Amino acid sequence: MRNRQIVLKAYPEGMPKESDFSLVEGEAPAPKEGEVLVRTVYLSLDPYMRGRMTQRRSYSPPWKLGAVCEGGTVGQVVASKDKAFAEGDFVTGMGGWQDFSIGTRADLRKLDPKLAPISTAVGVLGMPGHTAYAGVVKMAELKPGETLFVSAASGAVGGLVGQIAKLKGARAVGVAGSDEKCDFVVKELGFDACFNHRGDLAAGFAEHCPKGIDVDFENVGGDVFWNAFARMNLHGRVIICGFISAYNDQAPPPGPDRSGAILGGALVNRLTIRGLLVYDHRHSFDEFQREMASWIKSGKIKYREDVVEGLENAVTAFQGLLVGKNFGKMLVRVSADPTR
Amino acid sequence: MRNRQIVLKAYPEGMPKESDFSLVEGEAPAPKEGEVLVRTVYLSLDPYMRGRMTQRRSYSPPWKLGAVCEGGTVGQVVASKDKAFAEGDFVTGMGGWQDFSIGTRADLRKLDPKLAPISTAVGVLGMPGHTAYAGVVKMAELKPGETLFVSAASGAVGGLVGQIAKLKGARAVGVAGSDEKCDFVVKELGFDACFNHRGDLAAGFAEHCPKGIDVDFENVGGDVFWNAFARMNLHGRVIICGFISAYNDQAPPPGPDRSGAILGGALVNRLTIRGLLVYDHRHSFDEFQREMASWIKSGKIKYREDVVEGLENAVTAFQGLLVGKNFGKMLVRVSADPTR
Numbered sequence: 163m164r165n166r167q168i169v170l171k172a173y174p175e176g177m178p179k180e181s182d183f184s185l186v187e188g189e190a191p192a193p194k195e196g197e198v199l200v201r202t203v204y205l206s207l208d209p210y211m212r213g214r215m216t217q218r219r220s221y222s223p224p225w226k227l228g229a230v231c232e233g234g235t236v237g238q239v240v241a242s243k244d245k246a247f248a249e250g251d252f253v254t255g256m257g258g259w260q261d262f263s264i265g266t267r268a269d270l271r272k273l274d275p276k277l278a279p280i281s282t283a284v285g286v287l288g289m290p291g292h293t294a295y296a297g298v299v300k301m302a303e304l305k306p307g308e309t310l311f312v313s314a315a316s317g318a319v320g321g322l323v324g325q326i327a328k329l330k331g332a333r334a335v336g337v338a339g340s341d342e343k344c345d346f347v348v349k350e351l352g353f354d355a356c357f358n359h360r361g362d363l364a365a366g367f368a369e370h371c372p373k374g375i376d377v378d379f380e381n382v383g384g385d386v387f388w389n390a391f392a393r394m395n396l397h398g399r400v401i402i403c404g405f406i407s408a409y410n411d412q413a414p415p416p417g418p419d420r421s422g423a424i425l426g427g428a429l430v431n432r433l434t435i436r437g438l439l440v441y442d443h444r445h446s447f448d449e450f451q452r453e454m455a456s457w458i459k460s461g462k463i464k465y466r467e468d469v470v471e472g473l474e475n476a477v478t479a480f481q482g483l484l485v486g487k488n489f490g491k492m493l494v495r496v497s498a499d500p501t502r
Numbered sequence: 503m504r505n506r507q508i509v510l511k512a513y514p515e516g517m518p519k520e521s522d523f524s525l526v527e528g529e530a531p532a533p534k535e536g537e538v539l540v541r542t543v544y545l546s547l548d549p550y551m552r553g554r555m556t557q558r559r560s561y562s563p564p565w566k567l568g569a570v571c572e573g574g575t576v577g578q579v580v581a582s583k584d585k586a587f588a589e590g591d592f593v594t595g596m597g598g599w600q601d602f603s604i605g606t607r608a609d610l611r612k613l614d615p616k617l618a619p620i621s622t623a624v625g626v627l628g629m630p631g632h633t634a635y636a637g638v639v640k641m642a643e644l645k646p647g648e649t650l651f652v653s654a655a656s657g658a659v660g661g662l663v664g665q666i667a668k669l670k671g672a673r674a675v676g677v678a679g680s681d682e683k684c685d686f687v688v689k690e691l692g693f694d695a696c697f698n699h700r701g702d703l704a705a706g707f708a709e710h711c712p713k714g715i716d717v718d719f720e721n722v723g724g725d726v727f728w729n730a731f732a733r734m735n736l737h738g739r740v741i742i743c744g745f746i747s748a749y750n751d752q753a754p755p756p757g758p759d760r761s762g763a764i765l766g767g768a769l770v771n772r773l774t775i776r777g778l779l780v781y782d783h784r785h786s787f788d789e790f791q792r793e794m795a796s797w798i799k800s801g802k803i804k805y806r807e808d809v810v811e812g813l814e815n816a817v818t819a820f821q822g823l824l825v826g827k828n829f830g831k832m833l834v835r836v837s838a839d840p841t842r
Contacts, residue, residue, distance in 0.1 A: 414758045416759070417756050418755075421764050422723075422755075429777040
């Protein structure tokens with residue numbers, strides 16, 4: 163069986179280019195004792211991946227040049243040398259940007275396709291869902307009646323953040339990158355308000371956050387962040403999940419130095435600013451899965467997927483993700499989904 | 503009785519000048535029913551006061567031009583129209599920069615000079631002490647074996663921060679503005695290390711914080727802050743108490759914009775950055791007083807006062823405080839202390 167792999171060729175400068183990657187083909191490996199061979203069905207594309215494509219050390223080491231790009235996947239076992247897995251089983255793991263991967267019981271989790279669509283294992287029931295849950299339920303100390311603001315509100319994490327906030331009795335306000343997305347966020351996801359961040363930001367915040375912001379769940383950074391930060395209420399919480407708007411920046415923007423605004427704002431309003439990384443919350447994964455699954459089942463939580471066909475389109479899809487061309491959780495269908 | 507008052511004449515630009523204030527003299531007011539007249543013995547000078555001398559709204563409104571400067575005081579009742587206070591009683595309150603002030607039971611607290619020197623009511627047993635206590639005991643979640651770093655380590659707050667950290671089983675490292683102060687911080691206060699912030703900061707941090715910093719208690723800002731921040735450990739906590747080095751700044755420093763370093767650092771290391779204002783911690787004041795008094799009694803906590811004689815020298819003393827000329831808690835002796 164032929165295995166196509168997308169390999170990182172060069173660390174991108176700015177927006178990743180097709181030429182920073184190469185598509186290589188080889189033979190799918192044979193599983194050894196204790197291993198299974200998995201055919202990738204879905205590859206998850208997530209903003210954090212941009213941070214791995216640099217030589218700068220972040221919370222995880224950079225990807226190695228010449229190695230297959232890493233990524234969360236959902237797949238089907240095609241050959242097994244571990245009796246815990248049978249051919250045909252659906253699994254999720256870190257299979258990477260390729261047609262086939264080798265996994266073990268240490269890094270695969272079996273999925274029951276009857277309980278939820280298998281794609282949700284890298285979405286609402288996986289890392290992005292757990293990120294939203296950990297941020298809102300475990301970190302934000304959100305109280306009923308408070309206002310939560312979230313950027314990238316139609317995205318994989320943002321859409322859940324606002325819905326969970328609503329379930330906790332708070333007001334949820336978001337921004338998204340198009341009027342169509344904003345419509346979806348309000349009408350489908352049930353946010354109290356969502357406005358287009360390509361419009362007049364100050365006016366949008368003034369209209370939709372008239373009582374300020376108690377919790378800012380930050381996914382985007384840049385002007386959206388500064389507008390939200392300026393409206394933080396006394397004892398507000400800023401949960402820093404990511405800064406997608408800055409991921410392609412080569413250097414800090416030119417001055418003035420606004421670090422004092424953050425530190426001074428934290429002091430004057432006694433804010434709590436916390437960095438969120440889902441891997442710190444492993445201990446709450448089962449609880450998250452149970453609660454989220456029941457919310458989905460009862461229709462309290464909705465989600466949307468944006469599925470691109472074909473591994474060969476992964477780089478283009480990832481470029482789109484970084485500028486918000488996706489609409490919902492970004493997935494690449496690497497092979498046919500036998501459950502649909 | 504003549505009452506001298508120091509009045510704010512103009513909002514200072516940069517370092518406050520003598521000409522921004524005026525010393526006015528008038529008659530001491532007579533207390534009305536329910537009021538007492540207090541002779542100021544000690545006036546507390548504190549860095550936060552610089553923040554009140556601007557038109558910018560901070561956590562409290564600016565001081566009014568033409569009004570007597572505000573400030574914590576210890577004094578003695580000289581006339582009372584409230585049976586809860588007798589002539590000769592010692593009290594603490596917000597008497598301001600003047601010889602005499604009017605107070606009521608709502609804003610005065612009686613002191614027992616047998617329990618502790620009366621000056622401590624605006625120092626180790628007052629607002630600065632409570633600030634240190636709230637930051638370390640209530641906010642920092644300091645664990646035994648962790649490293650706490652504090653700037654202005656010989657100051658009213660910093661000196662206590664490190665000592666409380668030691669009592670909680672942590673390592674305490676500080677910086678101060680002279681070798682003499684550093685000596686005091688280590689030999690008298692018992693910090694594990696203290697280095698001169700006018701020397702090679704990077705070398706000092708490398709030598710004295712070899713395992714990084716778990717809690718940064720920030721009083722100073724500027725280069726000291728950036729050096730500490732760069733050494734924050736995973737899941738570290740930054741308690742923002744103040745930025746004395748920036749209080750006289752008229753505008754943010756020229757670029758580059760380092761706000762991204764703070765937000766990115768918070769994300770990569772999953773830091774918690776929190777603003778500390780002691781007035782949020784009123785509910786723990788009694789607990790703080792009990793615990794701090796017992797620590798002082800048993801010799802576990804030491805403190806040092808820097809007393810300047812005469813209200814007429816308050817502005818000069820305050821200027822000195824902003825550049826670290828004081829050595830310990832800055833006080834002005836406005837009238838003789840009858841207990842010494």
